[in-house]
Amino acid sequence: MRHGVGLPSRLLRRTIRIMRFVGYFAVQLVQANLVVVREIVTPGSGLCPAIVRIQLRARTDDEIVWMVLFVGLTPGTLPLAIDRSAPALFVHGMHVHDETAFRLRLATLEDRLLSALRPATATGQPSGPAGDDDRG
Structure with missing residues (x-):
């Protein structure tokens, strides 16, 4: 019976993490769209294209596919290739004025996505390596 008590709690925590990700991504999507709209209205003023490798x-496979999907949904970014051995994602960005900030933005997206995708442990933290800092 004790196992049944923990299940609703884990389900609630995971639902909250998923909703937080949806809210976060919605804000990011609106901000990215505003940047693209500004570029359309004032052509040439903010383009700084680059291809960046994201560790x-x-x-x-599911986590990588979801990451590629959400990067592709964000205006101004385009996933180009996946290095399965690392794993790493090559992303074309239209507005990469600061490569470090661009990488950080995508790392934050990935962290939040993994938090939403991975099941919660008894402590409420996502299972797996999402909490490890192994970025290169």
Whole structure:
């Protein structure tokens, strides 16, 4: 019976993490759209295209696919290739004025996505390496 008590609690925590990710991504999506709209209205004023290699913490095929999907949904970014051996993602960005900030933005997206995708442990933290800092 004790196992049944923990299940609703874990389900609630995971639902909250998923909703936080959805809210976070919605804000990011609106901000990215505003940047693209500004570029359309004032052509040439803010373009700084670059291809950036992003070290991933996503390990399973599902996690990598979800990351590629959300990067691709964000205006101004385009996933180009996946290095499965690392794993890493090559992303084209239209507005990469600061490569470190661009990497950080995508790392934050990945961290929040992994938090939403991975099941919670008894402590409420996502299982797996999402909490490890192994970015290069």
